[in-house]
Amino acid sequence: MxxxxxxxxxxxxxxxxxxxxxxxxxxxxxxxxxxxxxxxxxxxxxxxxxxxxxxxxxxxxxxxxxxxxxxxxxxxxxxxxxxxxxxxxxxxxxxxxxxxxxxxxxxxxxxxxxxxxxxxxxxxxxxxxxxxxxxxxxxxxxxxxxxxxxxxVPHASQGGTDNTERLLTLAGEALVASRGVLAQVGSDAAVRRAERELERCIGEMRSVFAGLLVSEEAQRAIAAVELASAASTQRRRERVVAIEGAGQRVTDVITQLYERVLDARMRPFGEGVAGMPRMLRDTARELGRDARLVLVGEGTPVDREVLRRIEAPLGHLVRNAVDHGIEAPAIRAAQGRPSSGTVRLEARHGGGRLLVTVEDDGRGIDLEAVRARVVRRGLTDAHAAADMSEQELFHFLFLPGFTLRDEVTAISGRGVGLDAVQTAVREIGGDVRVSAPATGGTRFELQLPLTLSVVWALVVEIGGESFAIPLARVHRVLRVDRAEIASVEGREHFTLDDRPVGLVLGHQLLGMPARDQEDAAAVVVVGEPEWALGIVVDRLIGEQELVLRGLDARLGKVQDVGGAALLADGSPTLVLDVDDLQRTATMLAAGGRLDAVGPGASGRAAARKRVLVVDDSLTVRELERKMIEGQGYAVDVAVDGMDAWNALRAGAYDLVVTDVDMPRMDGIELVTRIKGDATLRAVPVMIVSYKDRDEDRRRGLDAGADFYLTKGSFYDETMLRAIEDFIGMPT
Amino acid sequence: MSAWLDLPLDADTLDAATAHYAAVRDDRRRATSSILVFRLGAEWLGLPTSSFDRVGEPRPVHSLPHRGGALAAGLVPVGGDLVIHLSLASLLGIAAAPTVAAADRAGIAMARLVVLADAAGRVAFTADEVLGVHEFDVAQLRPLPSTLARSLVSYTSALVQVGAHPVGVLDGPRVMTAVSAALA
The missing domain is CATH 1.20.120.160 (HPT domain)
Incomplete structure (x- = not known):
């Protein structure tokens, strides 16, 4: 340099x-x-x-x-x-x-x-x-x-960020590797077995010799073998103890290194909110108010990523405090209060969480105004609103588009405020609460995770691979006997605490291959009480502390996945995104694609040949489904080409039956895509359409369809015969 | 010592040295290129050494949900990072090797994890066998035969003979671009 x-x-x-x-x-x-x-x-x-x-x-x-x-x-x-x-x-x-x-x-x-x-x-x-x-x-x-x-002016890039990230992953890997060494040392069962076997052989030799008249020389030889064996065992044990000690020291040092690297990601709270005093002053000046910011707990260590993510929500709350809370100096003076208002921004650790509060000494939230607004917006009737508690009314403040302002200012009043704050805070696993302190004013409290890089998770096996579910989102883990599973309109559920909980097969949710199920299904219940979802998993592995890593940006958003991590044994795992899972489960259920978990369900569905029926008409779709299912095939349905394409990429099908005219993606494009895909190419596609002109037929076959059938003829045996020709009997 | 250095050279040595220094340098010889030679199914392929990051033992690959398509995208741990793993064979349109091919005559697993890297990041695939780095004179490159699989043509620039195998030399950047495009 x-x-x-x-x-x-x-x-x-x-x-x-x-x-x-x-x-x-x-x-x-x-x-x-x-x-x-x-x-x-x-x-x-x-x-x-x-x-x-x-x-x-x-x-x-x-x-x-x-x-x-x-x-x-x-x-x-x-x-x-x-x-x-x-x-x-x-x-x-x-x-x-x-x-x-x-x-x-x-x-x-x-x-x-x-x-x-x-x-x-x-x-x-x-x-x-x-x-x-x-x-x-x-x-x-x-x-x-x-x-x-x-x-x-080009801004100097934030150096060092990637390096810390890199250090963290390396330290994590080193920790996992060193634990692996200890596990290797500890698992010397095979060696011990061999030693015992050797001792047994020597003992047997002795007893055989005892019945014989053997020379003194042979007696001495066997004694020597015995001695050598004992010495070898002893020496090996000493070595194991020594290696174990060294391994333990290495692990201890690496654990410390790892914790230090984690610490290096922590920044003092004050660093993240350095711009707040100035922002508060500018806002106050613009609105003709007089306000000061009091910063408490500037030194509180906060994960760099958390700090970055709460900067905007905090800025919003501080501006809000000036705009909605602090009154004009004249009003304050008239009430005998200091003309200059105070906004207190405080950060501290509590109960394993980071607590950040934004509190002002202004007029506070006018409960009656909120009540009136709630009724005016038609969110509830006047009677119900009158009975609502303070906390209940405060909930409405976080609704999108909810504002107490009639006029829109540059600062606020557009009703895009608190809901955005809540969304941003929830995205990182936190929550925001509002309260009215007895001393007046308004107080917002943000409860945040201390770090975004480490998560406690329940590790399960689904479709033969490991997945981690953040413990914060796990409601309950239990075994459900198949006999306890009830089915309503094809959707399965079981009862938990007097509430029905929807069940879905984990492998189906994630588009993974099916595994044999035991009689009692291991079920992980995730989500909030209002929409609990029971996920059937192959096996529970256990709880682990995981260091989260983002997925390679080139992958884009992978559905149902929030991030990746390495397990204690060094193998990779994926951390599931519970909100995503809920959406996927809803979509699966809506598409009639949920497989049964209940009695007699296992095995049969897997062994049957699967047909995907694609049609935007419910009548045609159901008619075809019933006919094909009647022959013993397993049938899934898709409502258009796009839906079908997603289903095809997620699951294995033996045959596709599709319409031509459909929204989003038509049948011709679907066929073209299937035939252009290296793995799907082999799947036969049958077009069933009202269009019976030769040119329509040619267009379908040119795109790569294996069979073209007009809808007039699918009521007879033609379609079923053709299916059997292509993929054989149902099982 | 100096007496020894001052000894007159014999005619043979002198001739040999003269021939050596007088020879016209074959400049083409300096235009060499090096590739990592590996096998996917029945195809022997080479990638410029500049586009690969490392070769290692195969590791457990975690598949990605909803991405079970042709590429079979997954994640594999490489030096503390989780790197995207995919089926290069599918990308190149090569028939996957039967699983028995993973073990050679002696029954030793020949499969290797190959990690490629470019500015966009790293990506890994499992090769059925890795022969090693091969340096060759670019003059030895042969044009592609018309019999080459159509899908391979778009990624292969030339052929080069390595031992008993004709090796298709892949265009590194073109392969990496196709990888990025296929992942999204």
Whole structure:
């Protein structure tokens, strides 16, 4: 690395620090300003100017210099740092942030250079005591210039992220491997068996010899063999103990390494919310309020990913607190409360969770307004609304499109707020609650997982492969006797705590091959009480702590899968996405594709040949299904070509019977796709259509259909005979 | 010592040295290329060494639900990462080898996990056998015979003889692009 490069890096680090000091200092500046606070700001501007001069960053030198001049003027008492002037100074800080990203001495974009000139001129006027009000209108275009300059400047990438990720996976693998060594050492049963066998043989030899008259020489030889065997066993045991000890030490060290790497992903909470004080100030200024942010628990360690994901929801809650909570200064003063409101942002650990609260000392939520709005929106009637508790009413705040505002402002009122917050928080396995503290105001509490990278999961086997279900989503694990399974309209369920729980075969849900089922099915009940889903699994493996990894982006979203992980034995597993599973199960049931779990179901369905019937007409579909099923084949149905294509890719079929005219994907395209697919190519496709002209027939056969039948003739034996010709008898 | 160095060279040595230094250098010889030679089913194929990451023992592959199609996409652990595993044979339209072919005459498993890499990421497949890295003179490349499987033509640039096997030299980037396209 050349010294120039490291100098530039040093500068960037210092610039970041000093800019943060300037920003924080300005935001928390109280009037009247204290000499100490000004002193600190001056020092930051001065240091930044000096550093920028060393690396030759001319624009930054000029802007920092003008900022410093303003602070000097304020200290000398020539100007007062009114809110309007602080706005201008903050704009100068924004300009510094944009400029800092430019390579010192590098090419400067003309727009960026102009922006710097304008900021310098405006700051110079501010230092001379230019009125803030008169300048306010002129500030808007300047604000835009600073903001757009920020976008012109290429931002330095967040280095190190991938490296930590990589370290984590390597440390995880090392941990798994070292445990594997210990397991190997522990499982020396085979060696012990061999040793016992040797001892037994020697003993047998002895007893045989005892009945014979053997020479003293032979006696000595056998004693020597016995001795050597015992010594070998002893030595082996010592070796095992030594290796075990060494293995244990390695595992201990790697465990520590692994935990440290996990820790390295943790960042102090304050780092993630560094922009909040400024954002709060800007919002308050825009709305004519006076508010301060009090940050508590800045040092609380939070997983980097969690921090990244809660930044937007927290920003929303803080803006909300100012907009909906904190009243105008005059109103507050009239009520004898401090005219400046407080928004308290606190982070702490509790009960294995990260708890983040956003609390304001404003007017609080008007329960009667919520009640009225709920009735007006037709969500419930006035009578029911009157009986609703505070907590029940608060629930409505999280409904999409629900707002207490009649007019839409730039900040809020569009009703896209709290539901977005809730969605974002739930996505990472957290929850958000609202309450009204006795002291007044509004309090939002976010309960979040400490980390997104480690999850406790129940590992099960489905279709011969392992899958992990996050324990947080596992409602119950139990064995259900097949006799207890009831069926309603082809959908199976069993009763759990007086509620019917729908059952679905895990392998079918995931499109995996079927395994033989035992009489009692192992069932994992997942989801919320309102929509519990029982998944039949082949086998329960156990609970494990897993380090989550994302799937390769090239795979896109894999249905029903939330991520991947390595099991303790080093084999890969997939972590299931429970919400996805619920959707897939609903779709399967709607398509009439659920296989039976209950008595006599196992084996039979698997052994029968499977036919997929595709038609958008329910009547035709059901007629065909009944006819083909009547012959003893297993039949699944699909409502159009797209549905059929998905079914074909997920399961094995011996034959496809399809219509031509269908929405989304027609029969011709379906045939073309099947015949163009290396594995599906061999599956015979029969077209059954009303179209009986020769050209229609030719079009179907050209696409690759194996048989073309007109709908007039499928009521007779033709279709069934053709099916038998293609795939033989049903079993 | 110096006396020994000053000894006159005999005529034979002188001739040999002269011939060696006077020879015209065959510049074509320097245009070499190296490929990793492996077998999929009955086909011997080669991929430029620049496109592969590592070769190792076969490992357990976890299949992906709903992706049980032709590619049989799954995940395989490689050095602490989970790498996409797929059937290269299906991608190239080669008939899969019968499972017995995984063991050779001596009954030793010959299958190897081959990991490819490019800017888009890594991807692994299981080869029925890996012969090793083969370096050859590009002048030895032969054009594709018309009998080559049609599906293979689009990925193969030339043939090269390695021992007893004619090896189809695959176009690395083209294969990787097809992999990415097939995965989504």
């Amino acid at each position: 050349s010294p120039e490069v490291s100098l530039a890096e040093l500068f960037r680090t210092e610039a970041r620090e000093q800019i943060a000091k300037l920003s924080d200092g300005l935001v928390s500046l109280e009037e009247p300003t204290t000499p100490a606070a000004l002193e600190e700001l001056m020092r930051a501007a001065h240091s930044l100017k000096g550093a920028a001069r060393i690396v030759g960053h001319e624009q930054m030198v000029r802007v920092a210099h003008e900022l410093e001049e303003c602070f000097v003027a304020a200290q000398a008492g020539t100007i007062r740092l009114t809110a309007g002037r602080v706005d201008m100074l903050l704009l100068g800080v924004d300009a510094l942030t944009s400029l800092a990203a430019i390579e010192p001495g590098g090419e400067v974009d003309e727009a960026v250079a102009n922006m710097a000139d304008e900021v310098v001129a405006a700051l110079r006027e501010t230092a001379r005591g230019a009125g803030s009000v008169a300048r306010a209108s002129g500030r808007v275009p300047l604000q835009r210039a600073v903001a757009s300059a920020g976008r012109l």
